[in-house]
Amino acid sequence: MIPHAVARLMRAAAFAAACLPLLAAHAAEPADAAQAGARLYREGRQVDGQPLRGVRGNGVEVTGAAAACEGCHRPSGMGSVEGDVQIRPITGRYLFVEGGERHWAVMDPRVGKQLNEDRPVYTPELLVRALREGIGSDGRVLNAMMPRYALGEADAQALQAHLERLSVQWSPGVTADTIHLASVIAPGADLERRAVFVQMMEAAVRQKNMNTVGGRRVQGRRNMVSPAEHMQQTERQWTLDIWQLEGDPSTWGAQLAARQAERPAFALVSGLGTGEWGPVHAFCETQHVPCWFPSIDQPPAEPGRYALYFHRGLALEADVLAAHWTQQGPLPRRVLQLLRDEPAARAAADRLDAALKAAGAPPSRRVMLAATAAPAWARPLRQVRADETLVLWLREPDLATLADVAPPRAAAVFASGELAGIEPRALPAAWRAAVQLVYPFELPASRQANQTYFFRWLDTWQIPLRELRLQSEVYFAMTYLNDTLAEMLHNLYGEYLVERAEQMIRRREGGRAEQEARERRQLRSISAIALRRQQASQVQRGMLTEQTAMPPADSWPESTTIYPRLTLGPGQRFASKGAYIVRVDAADPARLAPVGEWIVP
Numbered sequence: 294m295i296p297h298a299v300a301r302l303m304r305a306a307a308f309a310a311a312c313l314p315l316l317a318a319h320a321a322e323p324a325d326a327a328q329a330g331a332r333l334y335r336e337g338r339q340v341d342g343q344p345l346r347g348v349r350g351n352g353v354e355v356t357g358a359a360a361a362c363e364g365c366h367r368p369s370g371m372g373s374v375e376g377d378v379q380i381r382p383i384t385g386r387y388l389f390v391e392g393g394e395r396h397w398a399v400m401d402p403r404v405g406k407q408l409n410e411d412r413p414v415y416t417p418e419l420l421v422r423a424l425r426e427g428i429g430s431d432g433r434v435l436n437a438m439m440p441r442y443a444l445g446e447a448d449a450q451a452l453q454a455h456l457e458r459l460s461v462q463w464s465p466g467v468t469a470d471t472i473h474l475a476s477v478i479a480p481g482a483d484l485e486r487r488a489v490f491v492q493m494m495e496a497a498v499r500q501k502n503m504n505t506v507g508g509r510r511v512q513g514r515r516n517m518v519s520p521a522e523h524m525q526q527t528e529r530q531w532t533l534d535i536w537q538l539e540g541d542p543s544t545w546g547a548q549l550a551a552r553q554a555e556r557p558a559f560a561l562v563s564g565l566g567t568g569e570w571g572p573v574h575a576f577c578e579t580q581h582v583p584c585w586f587p588s589i590d591q592p593p594a595e596p597g598r599y600a601l602y603f604h605r606g607l608a609l610e611a612d613v614l615a616a617h618w619t620q621q622g623p624l625p626r627r628v629l630q631l632l633r634d635e636p637a638a639r640a641a642a643d644r645l646d647a648a649l650k651a652a653g654a655p656p657s658r659r660v661m662l663a664a665t666a667a668p669a670w671a672r673p674l675r676q677v678r679a680d681e682t683l684v685l686w687l688r689e690p691d692l693a694t695l696a697d698v699a700p701p702r703a704a705a706v707f708a709s710g711e712l713a714g715i716e717p718r719a720l721p722a723a724w725r726a727a728v729q730l731v732y733p734f735e736l737p738a739s740r741q742a743n744q745t746y747f748f749r750w751l752d753t754w755q756i757p758l759r760e761l762r763l764q765s766e767v768y769f770a771m772t773y774l775n776d777t778l779a780e781m782l783h784n785l786y787g788e789y790l791v792e793r794a795e796q797m798i799r800r801r802e803g804g805r806a807e808q809e810a811r812e813r814r815q816l817r818s819i820s821a822i823a824l825r826r827q828q829a830s831q832v833q834r835g836m837l838t839e840q841t842a843m844p845p846a847d848s849w850p851e852s853t854t855i856y857p858r859l860t861l862g863p864g865q866r867f868a869s870k871g872a873y874i875v876r877v878d879a880a881d882p883a884r885l886a887p888v889g890e891w892i893v894p
Contacts, residue, residue: 326450326451326454326455327451327454327455327457327458328455329447329451329454329455330450330451330452330453330454330455330456331455333345333361333362333448333451333452333455334361334362334363334452334455334456334459335361335362335363335368336357336358336361337356337357337358337359337360337361338357339445339448340445340447340448340451341447344356344357344360345357345360345361345442345444345448346360346442346443347360347440347441347442347443348440348441349437349438349439349440349441350427350434350435350436350437350438350439350441351437355440360440360442362383362452365380365438366380366382366383367788367789367792367863368598368788368792369384369459369460369784369786369788369789369792370382370383370384370387370456370459370460371384371460371784371786371789371792373792373796373863374796375438378436378438380436380438382460383456383459384456384459384460384461385456385457385458385459385460385461386460386461388414388415388420388456389414389415389456389457390414391414412429412430412431413430413431414430415430416430417449417450417453420449420452420453420456421444421449423435424441424442424444424449424452425441425442425443425444426441427439427440427441460784460786460788460789463785463786464559464581464785464786464787465553465557465558465559465582466557466558466559466560467529467559467785468529469529470529470530471529471530471531471532472529472530472531472532472559472778472785473531473532473533473534473556473557473558473559474498474531474532474533474534474558474559474560474561474562474774475533475534475535475536475552475558475560475561475562476490476494476533476534476535476536476561476562476563476564476565477536477538477549477561477564477565477566477573477587478490478535478536478537478538478564478565478566479538479545479564479565479566479567479568479569479570479573479589480538480539480540481566481567481568481569482565482566482567485759486565486760486763487565489759489760489763489764490563490565490588490763490767491535492756493756493763493764493767493768493771494533494535494562494563494767494771495533496754496756497767497768497771497772498531498532498533498771500754501530501531501771501775502530502531505528505529505530505531527779527781527782527783528779529778533562534552534556534558536548536549536552536561538573542569542571542572543572545572545573545576546572546575546576549572549573549576549580550576550580553576553580553582558582559582559583559785559787559790560582560583560584560585560774560787560790561573561577561582561583561584561585561587562585562586562770562771562774563585563586563587563588563766563767563770563771564584564587564588564589565587565588565589565763566587566588566589566590566591567589567590568590568591568635568636568637569591569636570587570589570591570592570593571593573587574592574593574597574600577597577599577600578597578598578599578600581599581787581788582599582787583599583600583601583787583790583791584599584600584601585601585770585774585790585794586601586602586603586766586769586770586773586868587602587770588603588762588763588766588767588770589602589606590606590607590637590711590712591606591607591636591637591640592604592605592606592608592867594608594640596864596865596866596867597866598788598791599787599788599791600866601791601794601861601866601868602866602867602868603766603856603859603867603868603869604733604856604867604868604869604870605867606637606711607637607638607640607641607644607686607709607711607712608640608641608644609733609867609870609871609872609894610641610709610710610711610731610733610872611641611642611644611645611648612644612648612894613731613733613871613872613874613892613894614645614684614707614731614874615645615648615649615652615894616892616894617731617874617888617889617892618652619652620889620892624649624652624653624654625654625681625682625704625705626680626681626682626704627655627657627658627678627680627681627682628645628649628654628657628658628681628682628683628684629657629658629659629660629673629677629678629681629682629683629684629703630642630645630657630658630659630660630684630686631660631661631670631673631674631683631684631685631686631687632659632660632661632662632685632686632687633661633662633663633664633686633687633688633691634661634662634663634664635664637686638661638686638687638712639661641686641709642657642659642661642684642686645657645684657684658681660673668690668691668694670691670694670695670698671697671698674695674698674701675698675701677701677702677703678703679702679703679704680704681703681704682703682704682705682706682707683701683703683705683706683707684706684707684708685706685707685708685709685728686709686712687708687709687712687713688712688713689712689713689714689719690719692708692712692713692717692719692720692721692724693719693721695720695721695724696721696722696723699723700723700724700727700728705729706724706727706728706729707728707729707730707731707874708720708728708729708730708731709730709731710730710731710732710733710734710872710875711731711733713730714762715734715761715762715855716737716761716882716883717730717877717882718882718883720877720882722879725877725878725879725882726876726877726879728876728877729874729875729876729888730874730875730876730877730885731872731873731874732872732873732874732875732885733856733869733871733872733873734762734855734856735852735854735855735856735857736873736875736885736887737883737884737885739857740855743852743853743854744765744853744854744855745853746853747764747765747768747769747853750768751764761855762855765854765855766854766855769853769854773794773798773801776797776801777790777793777794777797778790780793780797781793792863794861795861795862795863795864795865796861798859798860798861798868799858799859799860799861856868856869857869857871857891870893871891871892871893871894872891872892873885873887873888873889873890873891873892874887874888874889874892875887875888876888
């Protein structure tokens with residue numbers, strides 16, 4: 294027989310074992326509800342899988358994805374702006390915290406930082422009323438854009454479970470006084486470029502921290518901030534790690550994950566890569582880490598949710614070239630593409646062939662050398678037909694070897710500005726008159742004028758200008774990150790950083806460009822007064838024999854970078870969207886003449 298004490302223990306154990314599935318199910322319920330609420334929020338799907346339905350205050354019916362909360366309130370829940378309507382945050386802190394934190398930035402591109410108004414906290418009943426009837430917790434009718442949903446109890450509970458967790462904790466890498474950042478250097482970059490890159494990054498972080506220390510901890514701040522920033526004390530210092538990847542790209546994901554686990558980064562800011570970048574992009578998407586304007590030549594073909602890029606790389610150039618041919622007409626009778634067997638060039642050639650096929654033109658002829666083969670372009674170039682249009686997807690070292698080959702008598706010759714470089718000095722003199730570049734950068738004269746602050750910053754930090762494109766891109770990435778974080782106040786969530794970038798970039802660039810242009814005009818006015826005084830003195834002394842012409846006034850620029858304009862919108866991930874077709878001056882490759890206007894395909 295089993296002793297009574299042992300029997301009781303066995304019965305208790307059996308009872309506990311029977312209850313475990315129930316307890317586990319109960320514990321899983323909140324997580325399951327939050328997941329169902331996330332689907333409703335993002336996709337407009339109810340708990341039972343049916344499309345969400347609602348009617349806006351103006352009578353317009355919405356269903357499914359069009360009814361999803363994310364469309365207006367954005368993935369972060371921090372709200373947005375639609376026309377004149379400011380769509381408020383609906384995160385857990387904003388809706389459900391008693392007393393309400395007021396660290397909220399209204400996303401309005403026409404104004405700076407604002408604090409949202411206080412209002413009563415939402416209870417489950419008040420939330421259901423807002424969702425079904427469009428009445429806020431303060432009793433006021435919500436804007437007509439807010440749908441009145443046909444929402445069941447299970448759907449309302451699931452949505453509340455999701456909202457309670459939405460943007461309530463800072464993203465990894467953020468503390469009360471520090472934001473930790475990382476920057477990735479992929480294999481393939483030469484030592485000199487890496488040194489320039491690291492020098493730029495470290496100088497930008499030092500400047501930021503000098504300003505932050507002066508602003509938060511001692512008198513005499515150096516950083517101009519808004520009253521909201523000053524009141525909330527939201528400025529933080531930055532720390533930066535350089536993540537140098539090694540080995541085959543198939544191992545990069547594991548390397549990045551290990552680094553992130555060891556010391557989480559809030560964002561991967563800037564970055565340096567030649568060729569492959571896909572594993573870094575994939576890491577940002579899977580880990581929900583913003584990837585902030587890296588300096589690379591091969592962005593992914595498909596945009597993601599967390600990565601922002603300057604432009605689409607060679608794919609953009611292929612589209613611009615096809616658009617140029619379509620606009621100029623007629624399409625080339627035959628096209629020959631010369632390239633190395635490397636991913637970026639292959640993708641560009643494929644993209645151009647697809648555009649030719651879509652336009653009803655025959656596919657191109659293609660000559661491709663192995664990536665590591667010695668340059669051997671003479672033979673295919675001698676075989677170019679007079680009615681063929683030649684397209685060169687060649688980097689600077691290969692372009693330089695063309696000096697030994699005469700330009701073919703082709704119908705036209707085009708080359709990649711991305712691969713030739715922002716100043717195409719590698720293009721041999723004999724080829725300059727024959728070649729037209731697909732040029733995704735601002736023209737030299739305007740580019741020089743637009744980057745006043747950048748050149749001044751280099752002088753201040755005593756950094757030599759070694760590589761214009763790389764250094765200019767790093768400078769933009771770091772200063773734009775600083776401006777964007779300042780607008781976010783304490784709302785340091787990765788998704789919100791991307792959303793602010795979408796909304797701010799055009800306003801920020803336009804404002805800075807206008808300020809730079811205004812300063813240049815003021816300096817010109819001062820110089821003009823001094824020149825007139827000098828001329829008057831020379832006339833009096835009989836020294837002036839020829840009238841000196843004053844330079845014309847500048848038009849208002851739209852950018853402070855090497856690109857004519859940078860714009861983003863919801864879901865857009867490539868900021869510069871076009872390119873010029875330019876001819877190169879035979880005597881000076883730094884002088885470029887546009888064939889037409891900026892082309893946005």
